[in-house]
Amino acid sequence: MLERVRNELAAAIAVALREMGAESPQVALEVPPRRELGDLAWAGALPLAKGLRRAPRAIAEEVARRLEGTLAALPDEHPLALLEPGCRVEGPGFVNFRLRRGPALAGLLTEGLRKTDELRRGPQAPSPEPQKVIIEHTNINPNKAAHIGHLRNSVLGDTLVRCLRFLGRGVEVQNYVDDTGVQVADIVVGLLYLPEDALLAAASPVWPEVEAGKGVRTRVLQAFASRAADRTLASPELAVADFDDLCWDLYPRVTRRYEEDPEFAAHRSEVLHAVEGGFPPELTLEEAVEPLRAGAADPGTEPHRQASARLAAAVAEANLYCHLATMGRLGIAYDVLPHESDILHRGFWRRTFELLQAAGAIRFEEEGKNAGCWVMSLAESAEFAGMADADKILVRSNGTVTYTGKDIAYQLWKLGLLRDPDGTLHDFGYRPFDRFGQAGPASPVRYGAGERTLFRTTADPGERPPGASFGAGSRVFNVIDVRQSYPQKVVKEAIRVLGHPEAAESSIHFAYEMVALTPAAVRRLEETQGLDFRLSPEDMGKPFIEMSGRRGIGVKADALLVTLIREAERAIAERQGEGATLAAEQLAGRARAIAVGALRYQMARQGRNRVLAFDFDEALAFEGDTGPYLQYSAVRANKIFEKLAAQGLAGSAEQDARAVAGVAVPDDLWELALACSRTPEMVEKSVASLEFSLLAGHARDLAQSFHKLYHEHPVLHAEDEPTRALRRATFRVFAVAITTILEELLGIPVPQEM
């Protein structure tokens, strides 16, 4: 509603300015900082003063005069009829406008009604979008549990997805799986070669069936295979330790062993080669595990190699399931899981290599430090000017492709630019990975059953199940932390030199700063988990400490969620008072909502360019500028309507709209209603700048304003019916706005009670 008034008013001012001699005037309308100034303002007279050679105040006054004539002649149903007649010129040359509050508030009510109707009808069937936006986020190495850094990535990515969908854009969400990298190989090395005592220490806390004694490795491998068959490597239960937790512990043990014993590192390249070789598709995990047991096959033989590769795939898939479950708890879902192994086996790189060669973008180094490598020269690009070494290796001297090389291929596919010589798209094959469902916009995503299908890629382009059509986006957002800016620039540059400068600009690195730990948080981890990260006093004196998967320094996403839920349960119990006992299921549901709210809000409210120094006390805060504060405002508003309904005083949005249309709306209620109407503007701004702190701040402002009014404007005990209708109308507008922002945009569930 506000948007339409704005657009029409801007157009009217532009007409006036053209009549006054301004050439193609750009008119921007803003909302004045204080309501007594007005509801909309035009400040453009000041910059125009020079061009028109007139005093800004005089320009503003003439614009105002011309507008008055235009506005007076409008029919009642025109959007600008919502403006009060007459505008005021104030200050050095601001033109301020006021809305007719009653009719505007009525308009907001009916608008909210329409929105609710749409929601009730459910999500529209996803139609093939010509202007599809692709967002890649999460992208966690499938070799250990997700940590809070990954949460920042996924929450930012998911919030962008939600905002774009809100704005009506077609969106495809991809979660890239690096299933062939060294990191997965390291876990396989751990399973196959780590001394049994170390393996036992990592495995037995998670898999109780693995006990001390002879044949630990055999039992670990058997447990892995049988749990994979039962699909119990990733449990829907949050408090249960899963395979990713086992890997979290195993991975640092492997990397430490590499440092202690250089010969041990040979296993790494052996496994890596095995993984690159792949395995026959019919090879099951049980069959693969068989020869891996001590003595059944020697390392270096083909059965052993294939079995290692099969094991690596299973490790990656098991961790992937764990990650999906973790993110699912936060209401985060995906459409497709592109696998790195498929990029290789489908020949994405081979084709990309041909294209790069044909464009003369790469060259083979005969000598020098990069001898034997294929490199891309960046020396000619302004972006990389001043670099000591402006060459980026895409193919190593041993013939394998670097991550950046694969990423170029992947990015070309995302943009619909990877084509075979005959011009057809070079595409993956697809296969359903799992079914999933989500009860509401901010509800947990559950796998195993449900209405939607999550697809994964395959290497066989002949596999095309119905509904599986991915890639070829008109814009691509890659959500990756800022430390990867350099390789991201290389990818962009490759697209440019391949002859696609516009596509390169449509390929956007959504960069955000890393999540680190405060020294206090590190100390707390050491205390609660009985660990010693052996950090120096200088480290502990820094403002923050970087997480490290290799050293096991980090806060696991699920562990944080568990802690948050426990704290939320405690807070709920405290507020319930003596005697009141809540059904366990209710308690769990509310606590989960609060935990998710606290977590997602913390990630969304901070600007993306700032290092997030994670602190437990801050993360566990439920009062003040927090998710639960916002949730509470929605719960409170809904509670009013429940109570009203119980007494037969609820009325309806239509009734309130009629009642309010001719009534004087006091300043404070109007302020809240107007702020609610600015939500689409805030979403636009957030998306344009990729700063969700704007949206989070907007939501907090709304909640703050509501909480204040809640104390001053009782609805149930209003002095008369017109007063009640006015308050009810305003709070109705608020309830719709805050619920939309929380559940649809920020993915924060609104519980019934807290």
Next chain:
RNA sequence: GCGCCCGUAGCUCAGCCUGGAUAGAGCGUCAGACUCCGGAUCUGAAGGUCGCGCGUUCGAAUCGCGCCGGGCGCACCA
């Protein structure tokens, strides 16, 4: 060395892209709140050379340049 990011109240952070009207929150501190829709709330107080300097402008936290302090990149890791 080159590049990017950060510096705003005691602490944690919005606001900067697109200059505008009195720079905002939260935490912490202090003082308060109705037998009345849930106190995860609200009211009030104290707390700011917006790192420093120069410039552009009618106007700078916001734009430009230069410093200072901190962080991160510049891999045959991903």
